[in-house]
Amino acid sequence: MSDFIFGRNNVFELLKDNKRNVSKILLMRGMKENSKINQIIELAKNNSIIYQFLPKEKFYQYKEYAHQGVIAFVSPVKYLQLEEFLARKKENKKIIITDGVEDAHNLGSIIRTAVCAGFDAVIIPSRRNISINSTVEKTSAGAVNLIDIIMVNSLSSTIDKLKDNNFWIIATDMRAKDNYYDIDYCNMNFAIVMGSEKEGISATILKNADFKIKIPMLKEFDSLNVANAASIIIYETVKQSLQNPEHGV
Amino acid sequence: MSDFIFGRNNVFELLKDNKRNVSKILLMRGMKENSKINQIIELAKNNSIIYQFLPKEKFYQYKEYAHQGVIAFVSPVKYLQLEEFLARKKENKKIIITDGVEDAHNLGSIIRTAVCAGFDAVIIPSRRNISINSTVEKTSAGAVNLIDIIMVNSLSSTIDKLKDNNFWIIATDMRAKDNYYDIDYCNMNFAIVMGSEKEGISATILKNADFKIKIPMLKEFDSLNVANAASIIIYETVKQSLQNPEHGV
Numbered sequence: 001m002s003d004f005i006f007g008r009n010n011v012f013e014l015l016k017d018n019k020r021n022v023s024k025i026l027l028m029r030g031m032k033e034n035s036k037i038n039q040i041i042e043l044a045k046n047n048s049i050i051y052q053f054l055p056k057e058k059f060y061q062y063k064e065y066a067h068q069g070v071i072a073f074v075s076p077v078k079y080l081q082l083e084e085f086l087a088r089k090k091e092n093k094k095i096i097i098t099d100g101v102e103d104a105h106n107l108g109s110i111i112r113t114a115v116c117a118g119f120d121a122v123i124i125p126s127r128r129n130i131s132i133n134s135t136v137e138k139t140s141a142g143a144v145n146l147i148d149i150i151m152v153n154s155l156s157s158t159i160d161k162l163k164d165n166n167f168w169i170i171a172t173d174m175r176a177k178d179n180y181y182d183i184d185y186c187n188m189n190f191a192i193v194m195g196s197e198k199e200g201i202s203a204t205i206l207k208n209a210d211f212k213i214k215i216p217m218l219k220e221f222d223s224l225n226v227a228n229a230a231s232i233i234i235y236e237t238v239k240q241s242l243q244n245p246e247h248g249v
Numbered sequence: 250m251s252d253f254i255f256g257r258n259n260v261f262e263l264l265k266d267n268k269r270n271v272s273k274i275l276l277m278r279g280m281k282e283n284s285k286i287n288q289i290i291e292l293a294k295n296n297s298i299i300y301q302f303l304p305k306e307k308f309y310q311y312k313e314y315a316h317q318g319v320i321a322f323v324s325p326v327k328y329l330q331l332e333e334f335l336a337r338k339k340e341n342k343k344i345i346i347t348d349g350v351e352d353a354h355n356l357g358s359i360i361r362t363a364v365c366a367g368f369d370a371v372i373i374p375s376r377r378n379i380s381i382n383s384t385v386e387k388t389s390a391g392a393v394n395l396i397d398i399i400m401v402n403s404l405s406s407t408i409d410k411l412k413d414n415n416f417w418i419i420a421t422d423m424r425a426k427d428n429y430y431d432i433d434y435c436n437m438n439f440a441i442v443m444g445s446e447k448e449g450i451s452a453t454i455l456k457n458a459d460f461k462i463k464i465p466m467l468k469e470f471d472s473l474n475v476a477n478a479a480s481i482i483i484y485e486t487v488k489q490s491l492q493n494p495e496h497g498v
Contacts, residue, residue, distance in 0.1 A: 115470050116473050118467025141472045219366075219395065225358050225361055227358075228361070228477055232484040242465060
C-alpha cells in the first residue's frame, strides 16, 4: 500500500501546497459533494493528478482513518506525463509497461533492471497495479529516482498513443509462438508489456500488440516470477544492442 | 529463518524418528556434554546431517525458546548428497550455486527460474546462506520440490569436486571482462556461481573459477537484484541450447 493522506482538509492542503508527489486521489462515490470536494477535484485537474470515484466498500480497508471519503496517495517519485515523455527528442526509446503487477517487490525489481539496462521509462496503470511506494522504492535500490515513471489511467489508450508515436508494442504471453530472442529489438522505439502475476496481460492489450513473445520452458513448470521474466527479456534487448553497435542502442 | 525444533529431547526424537528433513543442527560451544548430546551427534553423523558448534552469542536470537544449546532446522525438502548427484549418469549437467544469498525471496526465485530452465541442481552452502525454509518454498512456487537441492559444508571443496568431475565453473563478477553471453554454455557440464547480495562471490571461489562473467550495465547503476541477475544468465544458457540443438541441451 502507498503512503497516504486522508480527510478533506488534509488532502486539500496537500494539493494546494503542491510540494509532495500525489499519485492518485480516491473519492467515495455518492458522498455529498461540497465546496472542499469541488476544490480538490479542481486542483487535481489543474495538476493532472488522477482521481477516481470508488464505491463505499473500497474504503473499508481505511476504516480506522477519518478519511471523510477522500484519500490521497503520495509517492516517493514525481510521475511524468506521457505527453511530456513522448515530446522528448530521442531515438530508439525503450519502455517497460506493467499491466497489473501487484507485488511491490516485483515492481521495484523490474524498475531496478530497467535502469541497469538503460531503459527510458516505466509505465504503470493507476488501477490494478501497485503504485510507487516506499517498499517499491527500497526494493528498487533507489532506481525509481533514476528513470522516468509514467502513471496512466488507461493502458489501452496509452498503447494507442505509443503506436501513433512510432512505438512497437511487444507483449509477453505464454501462448505466443515466438521466443523472446526471435525478435530484433534494435533500431526502433519499443514498449515491452509484462502481465500480472496471476492473469498475465489483459486481452485487449494482447490484441493490440505488434509482437507476442514467450520465454521457453524446459520443464513442465510454467511459472517464472514476473520480475525475473522481465529481466530476461530486458537483457536480451541489451545484448542485441551491444552486439549490434551499428544499430541504435 | 528456517523452521526449527529446539531442546535436547525434541531434537533427539526428531533424529531418531528420521521422518522429517533435518537440514542442520546447531550445538552451543562449551556446553556440558551428556549422553543425549552424544547421541544427537552420533545420529547426525549416521544420517549425514550437518552439525555445527557455535558460540553462545549465536543463540541469543533463540532466547525465548528452551533450546538447552541444541537447535535443529527442518526443511521442506530432502537435500541430496553431492556424491549421489555426481554419480548419476547424465550428459551436460547444469547447476546453479549460491554463495551467500541471504534473502529467502531471492533464493526461492532463483530455484524457480532454475526449474523453468531445466537445470539439474541447486547447491547452497550450509553457512552464510539462507536454507530452504517455508518462505523459500513459497517464493519458489513449489519449485523446490522439482529440482535436486544439495547443501554443502564447504563451497571451496565442492568446487574442487565439481572440477574433478568434469564441470566448468562460471563465476559472476562485476569486474569480469567477458559478458555473460560471450561464453558457449553448450555441450559441457557447468556450474554458475552467484554471489551474495552485498559482497558478491568469495575471493577463493572467484580464483578457482574457469570463467568469470559480468552482466553489462548501460547506466552508472551497478545493482541488479541477484535473482534477476541469475535469471538473465540462466536463460542465456537456455537460449543457446535451443538455438544449437545439435549441441547437448
